[in-house]
Amino acid sequence: MIQIALTIAGSDSGGGAGIQADLKTFAFHRVHGASALTCITAQNTLGVDRVQALSPEMVAAQIDAVVGDLGASAVKTGMLFNREIIEAVTDSIERWRLTELVVDPVMVSRTGARLLDDRAIASLIENLLPLASIVTPNRYEASILSGIEIDSLETMREAAAIIHQLGPAAVLVKGGGLPGKLRGVDLWFDGQEWETFTTKTVETTNTHGTGCTLSAAIAANLALGANRKTAVKKAKTYVTKALEHALAIGHGTGPVGHFYPLLASPPSS
Ligand SMILES: Nc1ncnc2c1ncn2[C@@H]1O[C@H](COP(=O)(O)OP(=O)(O)OP(=O)(O)O)[C@@H](O)[C@H]1O
Numbered sequence: 001m002i003q004i005a006l007t008i009a010g011s012d013s014g015g016g017a018g019i020q021a022d023l024k025t026f027a028f029h030r031v032h033g034a035s036a037l038t039c040i041t042a043q044n045t046l047g048v049d050r051v052q053a054l055s056p057e058m059v060a061a062q063i064d065a066v067v068g069d070l071g072a073s074a075v076k077t078g079m080l081f082n083r084e085i086i087e088a089v090t091d092s093i094e095r096w097r098l099t100e101l102v103v104d105p106v107m108v109s110r111t112g113a114r115l116l117d118d119r120a121i122a123s124l125i126e127n128l129l130p131l132a133s134i135v136t137p138n139r140y141e142a143s144i145l146s147g148i149e150i151d152s153l154e155t156m157r158e159a160a161a162i163i164h165q166l167g168p169a170a171v172l173v174k175g176g177g178l179p180g181k182l183r184g185v186d187l188w189f190d191g192q193e194w195e196t197f198t199t200k201t202v203e204t205t206n207t208h209g210t211g212c213t214l215s216a217a218i219a220a221n222l223a224l225g226a227n228r229k230t231a232v233k234k235a236k237t238y239v240t241k242a243l244e245h246a247l248a249i250g251h252g253t254g255p256v257g258h259f260y261p262l263l264a265s266p267p268s269s
């Protein structure tokens with residue numbers, strides 16, 4: 001039986017991050033991907049030019065349509081953009097009792113564009129984080145959520161402990177934005193166990209969408225029945241492979257190669 005995963009996130013017109021990255025990641029994992037769009041970004045490898053949010057009612061209606069008919073074995077949230085959308089999403093998740101929830105607390109793009117307004121951060125912390133099975137902040141997001149400047153494994157640890165107190169079952173602080181060897185190191189804390197997930201650092205500047213891809217791959221593995229830690233471990237292996245086959249397209253930061261095994265052998269006509 002095919003499993004179903006739902007992503008609640010924004011559209012990246014350039015196809016590297018957001019909903020587009022999530023659906024490719026779900027498909028790679030042979031999970032049926034459903035989506036609830038929160039906003040549309042006019043975006044490419046150089047940055048975000050414009051954002052238009054959908055109404056919170058429209059976001060909730062998409063979640064209702066998907067979950068009411070198909071169900072969802074796992075859910076991930078990405079770019080939620082404003083407080084009203086976060087409240088609608090939180091409400092829907094509670095109403096439908098969606099329990100395997102990966103929250104990627106997307107706040108800024110790699111190129112510095114704001115993807116979450118300031119009023120929304122308090123709502124994310126108060127309403128959404130307590131519902132999360134796993135929250136996956138990058139260095140910058142972990143700093144905002146914890147109030148700690150992050151520049152080492154020790155400070156990642158301090159931040160993870162503080163973020164765990166905000167209510168998610170587990171925290172994964174990602175090292176992608178850190179210098180040197182820490183770039184491939186993510187730190188896990190679930191209130192009891194600490195674990196460092198380490199892969200080699202991939203030398204590429206084409207890293208657009210790594211965070212979206214990781215959280216979608218975690219959700220896909222959860223939908224397939226993996227336990228939370230195993231889902232993270234498998235997702236990290238996938239992101240590393242996709243980074244190794246990142247696409248040098250566009251004039252800025254290219255996307256990861258979601259379908260890397262297929263890139264080696266184009267379809268025959
Ligand atoms: N150069 C790299 N080599 C190996 N792993 C990396 C590299 N860059 C990022 N990663 C991994 O990719 C995943 C995503 O982390 P990252 O910190 O880049 O997320 P992010 O900033 O939310 O991404 P984005 O906002 O671009 O989608 C993590 O597992 C991280 O360790």
Ligand SMILES: Cc1ncc(CO)c(N)n1
Binds near residue numbers: 018110115210
């Ligand atoms: C739509 C969207 N979601 C998430 C990110 C973060 O990478 C992005 N750049 N765009």
